[in-house]
Amino acid sequence: MSRRVTIADVAAAAGVSLMTVSRVVNNNGPVSETTRQRVLEVIAELGYRPSELARGLVTRRTRTLGVVVPDVSNPFFAGILRGVEQVAYAQNHNVFLCNTEESPERELTVLQSLEDKHVDGLILCSSRMEDEQLAKVLEGFDAVVLINRFLHGSRVATVLVDDQAGGRHVVEHLLRGGRRRIGFLDGPLSSQSGRLRKAGHRAALADAGLSYEDVPAIDCAPSVSGGLEGARRLLRQHPDIEALVCYNDLVAVGALQACFSLGRKVPSDVAITGFDDIELAALVHPPLTTCRVPRYEIGLRAARLLMQQIHADDEDVEDLVVQPELIVRASAP
Amino acid sequence: MSRRVTIADVAAAAGVSLMTVSRVVNNNGPVSETTRQRVLEVIAELGYRPSELARGLVTRRTRTLGVVVPDVSNPFFAGILRGVEQVAYAQNHNVFLCNTEESPERELTVLQSLEDKHVDGLILCSSRMEDEQLAKVLEGFDAVVLINRFLHGSRVATVLVDDQAGGRHVVEHLLRGGRRRIGFLDGPLSSQSGRLRKAGHRAALADAGLSYEDVPAIDCAPSVSGGLEGARRLLRQHPDIEALVCYNDLVAVGALQACFSLGRKVPSDVAITGFDDIELAALVHPPLTTCRVPRYEIGLRAARLLMQQIHADDEDVEDLVVQPELIVRASAP
DNA sequence: CTGTTAGCGCATTCAC
DNA sequence: GTGAATGCGCTAACAG
Numbered sequence: 001m002s003r004r005v006t007i008a009d010v011a012a013a014a015g016v017s018l019m020t021v022s023r024v025v026n027n028n029g030p031v032s033e034t035t036r037q038r039v040l041e042v043i044a045e046l047g048y049r050p051s052e053l054a055r056g057l058v059t060r061r062t063r064t065l066g067v068v069v070p071d072v073s074n075p076f077f078a079g080i081l082r083g084v085e086q087v088a089y090a091q092n093h094n095v096f097l098c099n100t101e102e103s104p105e106r107e108l109t110v111l112q113s114l115e116d117k118h119v120d121g122l123i124l125c126s127s128r129m130e131d132e133q134l135a136k137v138l139e140g141f142d143a144v145v146l147i148n149r150f151l152h153g154s155r156v157a158t159v160l161v162d163d164q165a166g167g168r169h170v171v172e173h174l175l176r177g178g179r180r181r182i183g184f185l186d187g188p189l190s191s192q193s194g195r196l197r198k199a200g201h202r203a204a205l206a207d208a209g210l211s212y213e214d215v216p217a218i219d220c221a222p223s224v225s226g227g228l229e230g231a232r233r234l235l236r237q238h239p240d241i242e243a244l245v246c247y248n249d250l251v252a253v254g255a256l257q258a259c260f261s262l263g264r265k266v267p268s269d270v271a272i273t274g275f276d277d278i279e280l281a282a283l284v285h286p287p288l289t290t291c292r293v294p295r296y297e298i299g300l301r302a303a304r305l306l307m308q309q310i311h312a313d314d315e316d317v318e319d320l321v322v323q324p325e326l327i328v329r330a331s332a333p
Numbered sequence: 334m335s336r337r338v339t340i341a342d343v344a345a346a347a348g349v350s351l352m353t354v355s356r357v358v359n360n361n362g363p364v365s366e367t368t369r370q371r372v373l374e375v376i377a378e379l380g381y382r383p384s385e386l387a388r389g390l391v392t393r394r395t396r397t398l399g400v401v402v403p404d405v406s407n408p409f410f411a412g413i414l415r416g417v418e419q420v421a422y423a424q425n426h427n428v429f430l431c432n433t434e435e436s437p438e439r440e441l442t443v444l445q446s447l448e449d450k451h452v453d454g455l456i457l458c459s460s461r462m463e464d465e466q467l468a469k470v471l472e473g474f475d476a477v478v479l480i481n482r483f484l485h486g487s488r489v490a491t492v493l494v495d496d497q498a499g500g501r502h503v504v505e506h507l508l509r510g511g512r513r514r515i516g517f518l519d520g521p522l523s524s525q526s527g528r529l530r531k532a533g534h535r536a537a538l539a540d541a542g543l544s545y546e547d548v549p550a551i552d553c554a555p556s557v558s559g560g561l562e563g564a565r566r567l568l569r570q571h572p573d574i575e576a577l578v579c580y581n582d583l584v585a586v587g588a589l590q591a592c593f594s595l596g597r598k599v600p601s602d603v604a605i606t607g608f609d610d611i612e613l614a615a616l617v618h619p620p621l622t623t624c625r626v627p628r629y630e631i632g633l634r635a636a637r638l639l640m641q642q643i644h645a646d647d648e649d650v651e652d653l654v655v656q657p658e659l660i661v662r663a664s665a666p
Numbered sequence: 667c668t669g670t671t672a673g674c675g676c677a678t679t680c681a682c
Numbered sequence: 683g684t685g686a687a688t689g690c691g692c693t694a695a696c697a698g
Contacts, residue, residue, distance in 0.1 A: 016668080016669085017668065017669045017670080018669090018670095019668070019669060019670085020667090020668065020669080023667095023668090029667090029668090030667050030668085031667070031668085032667060032668085035667085035668085054674090056674095057673095057674045057675065057676090058673080058674045059674090060674080
């Protein structure tokens with residue numbers, strides 16, 4: 001059953017015009033206190049609630065946001081989404097969720113559908129689209145925040161994680177612990193966050209007077225199995241390794257398994273660090289030292305940025321860099 | 334920028350009436366092939382796409398679904414959501430996601446907002462609302478599918494997991510393996526799925542000529558720490574236990590940790606089983622034998638049920654019971 | 667303070 | 683085959 005009672009019903013029942021009802025509902029325009037009360041009573045009695053559809057058509061505001069992610073079942077994006085929905089809820093907005101499933105074509109399609117639905121704002125995570133095409137599609141939106149994606153030559157608000165700082169933290173922590181012979185499981189080269197984390201590692205080593213060139217390092221798939229294989233190879237080639245710095249927590253879990261199978265004790269023989277701080281990190285044995293990427297907070301802040309844009313008159317756009325936080329656990333005390 | 338070009342622009346540019354354009358866009362009504370082609374050209378040229386808002390106002394169809402869950406960052410609900418969005422996408426619909434954060438008040442609020450937005454259908458997971466109030470709120474929707482929630486005395490489509498069968502599978506597996514002294518970490522009493530799984534355990538034991546009454550069992554929080562404490566107590570009280578059946582995977586991970594700290598080898602001394610098959614289950618050491626609850630598939634099927642309702646004329650409503658699947662891994666081979 | 671007129675962008679109903 | 687009216691439910695801009 002779609003909404004029965006309309007503003008006209010209320011107006012009739014209260015013996016006033018549509019506009020008067022509209023005024024009390026939206027709390028604008030002058031209405032005498034007595035009629036306001038009467039209208040409010042009728043509204044309560046009839047259970048009237050305005051149609052956001054009709055309202056949106058005329059106000060050009062739908063109180064609606066779009067969130068586009070590669071895959072909600074990835075905890076990282078689920079966390080972001082939860083943050084976004086939290087502020088949306090607090091500000092009486094609803095959020096459309098779209099998965100791209102890593103397909104640029106699907107991404108384009110959902111972006112268009114969101115535009116057709118007249119969302120007030122868009123949060124786009126890890127877009128896989130080409131710069132030029134992306135820039136063009138984004139023109140269809142009044143407010144946009146990009147997460148984990150640059151867009152050169154276009155002023156769109158962006159929220160990024162400071163992966164480089166995170167990479168630095170991890171290595172500095174190990175160096176403080178006296179480990180100097182550090183191996184790296186670097187994740188895929190194609191990953192921007194991977195490259196940034198690597199830069200952070202390098203910087204920390206340089207500060208300690210170590211050169212990254214001499215250091216055992218290997219690229220691997222960003223998964224448990226990638227970490228398992230990578231760690232095995234690295235530990236065989238360099239038996240003197242005292243610590244393994246991993247691209248992310250999954251890789252670190254693989255490294256953990258590799259150490260176990262090779263009879264290397266963690267952390268006494270080999271310390272291990274991950275990145276992201278997914279649930280898993282605290283639950284494996286030993287629990288992982290890692291660098292927390294605050295996904296929920298990223299969602300919160302991106303959404304606040306977006307709402308700000310929506311309500312602002314100017315075209316100014318703010319960027320944001322979120323700092324990851326070192327979490328020390330037993331795998332690298 | 335909101336949509337610039339409207340149907341009127343197209344009509345003018347093509348030298349036809351609005352209706353003709355509408356007809357070719359919606360592919361209904363008769364249009365001569367020549368004008369259809371011309372209109373299509375203009376549409377492509379101008380980049381016209383109809384406003385779903387305006388369209389929805391008159392057709393009373395918004396091509397929009399609502400999904401309400403306690404918390405998207407829970408992998409179970411994220412998986413469902415992904416399934417729902419998959420079929421929604423395939424059928425040109427968008428989905429609103431709402432978190433209730435376990436609050437019945439917030440649940441009511443988001444349900445109303447969804448109704449105000451005129452969603453065509455609603456998928457509601459693990460509703461915490463009272464039967465009566467829930468029934469009343471659901472009247473505001475044309476199509477509804479409930480997941481993980483009964484609603485007595487009201488015919489709403491429901492998708493449930495056969496937790497009882499799952500509970501049975503797990504115990505039967507252990508019995509087949511020759512373990513007869515089985516302990517149970519049952520999760521909270523308040524959980525319906527917990528009670529059902531328990532019933533399944535009992536049935537399997539009964540079939541094997543064992544009584545559930547003699548069996549070591551304990552309620553615990555559905556978390557790693559709950560499992561850890563529970564398992565410790567149970568193993569101390571009943572040192573002869575050969576297997577631990579856990580309410581879910583988190584509890585099982587806790588039990589794993591308890592065994593480790595007590596020096597009990599898994600699975601040789603004690604076999605352990607979980608439930609759900611979250612990511613974690615395969616990644617701990619040893620990997621968990623568990624019962625997979627197919628969350629993505631649940632989402633898919635719930636959404637299909639919903640779309641079916643949306644397009645059906647009759648009021649008939651279908652229910653669905655999804656079977657969980659035993660996954661045998663090293664923790665209980 | 668209140669009501670009237672108009673129109674958001676589109677599809678349904680009926681003429682032609 | 684095509685077009686002109688009409689209205690979905692609501693609010694903006696004026697009147698009174």
